[in-house]
Amino acid sequence: MTERREIIALEGLLKANSLIAEEIRKEFSEKGKLLVNILSSPGAGKTTLLQNLVPMLGNVSVGVLVGDVATDRDRRRLESSGVDAVQITTGGPCHLEAHMIKQAFFDSPLRNKDILFIENVGNLVCPASYDLGEHIRVVLTSTPEGEDKPRKYPKAFITSQVLVISKSDLIRILSYDLEKVIEDARSLNPQIKTFVTSAKTGEGLKELASFFLKKKNELKKDKTIV
C-alpha cells in the first residue's frame, strides 16, 4: 500500500554552489589571501586591466584564474606580461561556478599567491548569480558599451562591491555620460565603490591597486572583510 506524503523543502537550487563558495571563502580568509571576482561583458577590458594592474601591486604575489568558453588567449596575454595565470576553459557554460574554482585553484601553481583575481567569462548575466567564494566582486563596464549596463543587467551591479569604468580615455569622444552610469549603479547599490580607469593613460590604476592592497591587509588583520 502506498501513501502520498508532501514534504516542504524550501531549498535553493544554487545551494550546492553556495556551500562550495563558502568553503572557498573561509579557506582564503583563514590563509589571509584575497580573492577577487571580475565580471564584465566580452571586450570590456578585464585582461588589459589585470595586465596593467598586477605590476602595481608591489611585492604581493598575485595570480589570475581566467575563465573562457574557448581558447587560452587571455592566459597567454597575461603570462606574456609577466602575470602568473591559469586558464579554465569551460567548453560550454558561459559562467564560472564555485566547484570549478575549487578544482582549478587547489591543484594549481596559484595556490601560494596572496591575491588571486578571477577573470570571469565575459557575460553580465549568469556570472552574477554564482558566488565563487570571492571577498570582492568587481563589475567592469567600458565606455564604448554605453551607459545602460546597470539598467540592463541590474544583478551584476547589485551583487558587486566595486564598479570599474574602463577606457575612460574615450569619454569625450563618445560623449559618455559618466555621472549617469555612476548614479544608476548607486541607485541599485549605494555602497558600491567606483573607479574610473584607462589602461592607455593609466588613470585610476594606482588608486585601484591601493584599494586591493588595503583590502588584503584588512583581511590579514581580522580574517574577515567588509
Next chain:
Amino acid sequence: MHEFSLVQSLLTIVQDKVKENRGGKVTKILVKVGTLSGAEPELLESAFQFLKDGTCAEEAILTVIKEKAQVKCRKCGTIYFPKDLDLTCPNCGNWGGEVLSGESIYLERLEMEILSQPKSSGEI
C-alpha cells in the same frame, strides 16, 4: 540563465529528499522562481522534461511559479513589485531601489509515494 544546470541541482535535491524520507516515486514538484533570479519557468519546465527520465521524478508533475520581487524605493520608501527587470518606482518614478526579495530559485515542496511496510508480529 542555466536552466539545465538548475534542473540538475533540482533533481539532486529531490533525490536526497526521497532518500531521507525513504520514499519511492515523486508525484509533484513545486519550484518558485523570483522575477530577479534570471530563470524562466518555461525553460525550467523544458529542461525538466528532458532530464527527468530514469530518475525518481520521471512521472512527477513539475509546477514552476514566478514570484514577484519586492523592491523598496530609495527615494519615497514605497515597496513595489516589479514584474520584470524594470525597477522604476510606480509612485515617484525613481529607478532602482533596495531589493528585498525576488532573486531566489527554490524547491518549495514535493510530494512522493511512501511505501508503507507490512507490520510483523511483535512490532508496535
